[in-house]
Amino acid sequence: MGFELIIYDCDGTLIDTETLYGEVSLAACHALGLMEWTLDHYVDQIVGIPWSDGVKIIEAAHGRPLPADFETKIEEAVALRLENEVRALPGVREAVGAIAGLRCVASSTSLAPLRRNLGIAGLVDLFDPHIFSASQVARGKPHPDVFLFASDQMGAAPRNCLVIEDSVPGVLAARAAGMTVIGFTGVSHDKQRSAARLSEAGAVQVIDDFRLWPDVVAGLGVPALA
Incomplete structure (x- = not known):
């Protein structure tokens, strides 16, 4: 064929970039109190889908609205690492x-x-x-x-x-x-x-x-x- x-x-x-995003995002999830989230759980739930959909999944697990700066802080943390690590x-x-x-x-x-x-x-x-x-x-x-x-x-x-x-x-x-x-x-x-x-x-x-x-x-x- x-x-x-x-x-x-x-x-x-x-x-x-997924390892980088995973490390930063998982740390942010832990900061929310989602300590049960592991890297495997993050990969299964978030990797491969649009980030906007991933945020909705995190918010649902959190059980209440995410902090207003949640996405911004993750993007800023990722951006600081991109130039040297991608x-x-x-x-x-x-x-x-x-x-x-x-x-x-x-x-x-x-x-x-x-x-x-x-x-x-x-x-x-x-x-x-x-x-x-x-x-x-x-x-x-x-x-x-x-x-x-x-x-x-x-x-x-x-x-x-x-x-x-x-x-x-x-x-x-x-x-x-x-x-x-x-x-x-x-x-x-x-x-x-x-x-x-x-x-x-x-x-x-x-x-x-x-x-x-x-x-x-x-x-x-x-x-x-x-």
């Missing part, structure tokens, strides 16, 4: 650049920070201008909207799209869009658990090292660059 478009998730797939995952630039054909990014992150983070990581030139965000559609992951929007913008039929995703909501969204999904566990602290969850959600294969990506894609019928 060949694919005419490869769609890349960003956070936790191309770059490791890096492309090992092998990403080489692997993405080695594969022929159309490619784009489709992420839950809002468009401005998405482009900023890709720029800091030195990857924006690989995808620009084909960088799409859930902020451009009505519903975020696990709904299929951002993937359908990306495929439409790129002129590719959903059935001919291959997606790589690190989160369950992302895999569910891609499957709901009628696309084939590969799971990625490269930034997971519990790769075995993450791989099982991604497979259960519909990933046809799971990898934990981006340097394996060109061989996986070649096995699915997409040629490498000469």
Whole structure:
């Protein structure tokens, strides 16, 4: 089977911002008194969905309105760390650049920070201008909207799209869009658990090292660059 478009998730797939966001956000949850929240719980509940939806989940767990500056403090704490800590995952630039054909990014992150983070990581030139965000559609992951929007913008039929995703909501969204999904566990602290969850959600294969990506894609019928 060949694919005419490869769609890349960003956070936790191309770059490791999810660890950073997780550490900062989990500390903020603990400050609210949600001491029972662990990193696994945070990953299961929040990772892969739009941050606005994640805030609603945190507020529901808190049982009352969040402090007015809750989101601002998290964004400020994250911003202080981004410049020094955001890096492309090992092998990403080489692997993405080695594969022929159309490619784009489709992420839950809002468009401005998405482009900023890709720029800091030195990857924006690989995808620009084909960088799409859930902020451009009505519903975020696990709904299929951002993937359908990306495929439409790129002129590719959903059935001919291959997606790589690190989160369950992302895999569910891609499957709901009628696309084939590969799971990625490269930034997971519990790769075995993450791989099982991604497979259960519909990933046809799971990898934990981006340097394996060109061989996986070649096995699915997409040629490498000469």
